[in-house]
Amino acid sequence: MLRKSEATPPLGEFEVLVLTAVLAARQDAYGAVIHEEIEGLVNGNREVSLGSVYTTLDRLEQKGYLKSWTGEPTPERGGRAKRYYEVQASGQRALRAALEPMKKAALIVEQLG
Amino acid sequence: MPDILNGDPAQPFYRENEVEQLHLFEDASFITCEPASYVDCEPEIAPAGGVDEPDYDRDFVLFSDREMSDLGKKRVAVSFKIAVSVIAAPEVQPIAPVQMSRPEPQRPTPPINAQFLLDLFLPESHCEEFLGDLQERYNKKVPRLGKLRADLWYRKQVFTSLWPLFRAWMKRSSKGSLARVVCFGLRLVGRESWANALRKVADEERKRSI
Numbered sequence: 001m002l003r004k005s006e007a008t009p010p011l012g013e014f015e016v017l018v019l020t021a022v023l024a025a026r027q028d029a030y031g032a033v034i035h036e037e038i039e040g041l042v043n044g045n046r047e048v049s050l051g052s053v054y055t056t057l058d059r060l061e062q063k064g065y066l067k068s069w070t071g072e073p074t075p076e077r078g079g080r081a082k083r084y085y086e087v088q089a090s091g092q093r094a095l096r097a098a099l100e101p102m103k104k105a106a107l108i109v110e111q112l113g
Numbered sequence: 114m115p116d117i118l119n120g121d122p123a124q125p126f127y128r129e130n131e132v133e134q135l136h137l138f139e140d141a142s143f144i145t146c147e148p149a150s151y152v153d154c155e156p157e158i159a160p161a162g163g164v165d166e167p168d169y170d171r172d173f174v175l176f177s178d179r180e181m182s183d184l185g186k187k188r189v190a191v192s193f194k195i196a197v198s199v200i201a202a203p204e205v206q207p208i209a210p211v212q213m214s215r216p217e218p219q220r221p222t223p224p225i226n227a228q229f230l231l232d233l234f235l236p237e238s239h240c241e242e243f244l245g246d247l248q249e250r251y252n253k254k255v256p257r258l259g260k261l262r263a264d265l266w267y268r269k270q271v272f273t274s275l276w277p278l279f280r281a282w283m284k285r286s287s288k289g290s291l292a293r294v295v296c297f298g299l300r301l302v303g304r305e306s307w308a309n310a311l312r313k314v315a316d317e318e319r320k321r322s323i
Contacts, residue, residue, distance in 0.1 A: 031246035050250075051274020054235070054243055055281035070242075076220070076252055080245030 008090065009063055011098040017041055018056045019065065019095045022085050030071065030082040031057075057085060065091030221255040223248060224264040229313075230271060235278060247271070 011019065021037035022029045031054065038048050060066045071082040087095075231240050247270060254263040 031242060032249045035246065035250065047273065049273035049277065050243065050247060050270050052277040054239065054274075055277045058239075058281065073245075076249055077245035078220075078248045080241045080248070082245060083239070083242040 008094050008097060011094050014052070014056055015060060016095065016098050018053060018060065019087060019091055022057075022066065022087050023092075023095075029085045034085065060091065061085075063094075064088060065094055220252060221260060221263070223251050223267050230275060231278065233282075235282075243274075 017038050018034065021034045021041060024037050025033045031050065034057070035048065035050050035053050038053060042048060057066065057068070061068055065088055067086045067088055068083050071084050073079045073081045231243055235243055247267065250270075251263055251267050254266055257263075258266065
């Protein structure tokens with residue numbers, strides 16, 4: 001019998017941010033947009049490099065939480081293609097599971113005033 | 114007040130203000146028509162004693178019946194000539210509209226060629242996408258922050274991205290084995306594109322300084 005942690009590998013803090021950003025970007029989720037979304041989420045409290053976003057996206061894809069495909073090259077990107085990402089159902093489940101303790105923690109903090 | 118409706122023959126046909134209008138017509142007829150038109154007039158209508166004494170009845174008849182009809186004939190003739198010349202004229206090929214190609218706005222160039230740094234740690238396809246994303250964000254930042262700060266942002270992104278990319282590459286390729294690290298070092302040293310890329314960057318910097 002598989003343990004719960006093996007069935008859905010837990011998400012780190014940055015992975016949660018990246019998955020949330022991909023969800024927020026909806027149909028337009030590619031590197032630059034995801035990076036912008038994350039910068040908006042952390043609200044300037046943390047420096048986020050595009051390299052770390054890319055490595056995290058790669059890792060999440062390997063875990064099966066994301067699906068990616070290559071888009072068309074555009075001139076404003078110097079003729080380079082985009083890589084689009086989409087959150088899979090397993091990714092959404094993992095995100096909910098990762099956010100559950102945070103919600104509880106937030107509730108406790110609010111009750112304390 | 115003259116009885117116009119009943120046509121009193123003792124009274125003139127027109128009123129005072131109409132006389133002025135007729136004078137205007139008369140002047141206009143002299144301007145628009147050649148004096149020779151009087152020569153062409155029929156004898157019973159043409160003035161016998163010259164044009165010194167104004168005869169409004171006669172002038173009115175001349176203007177309305179003859180001069181206007183002469184003018185009409187002239188216009189018809191001119192129109193006919195124009196129509197003939199238009200029909201007889203060779204078919205003119207329509208001039209193709211000139212395509213005014215608007216010069217493409219010059220896109221700002223990133224400060225360094227990061228490709229040679231990034232393709233060490235990223236797969237080739239990912240490297241293109243990464244550089245494309247960097248370029249896109251840089252293009253957006255230049256008008257907002259200015260060239261200098263956008264350049265700083267770009268450099269910072271490249272150099273802060275190297276460490277996570279290197280770490281991910283290590284994890285992916287070596288899984289902690291020392292041999293892989295040595296292989297990477299050898300690849301780094303023996304890489305010809307490194308030298309080429311460095312030369313390219315140096316050339317670009319030299320051109321910029323000039």
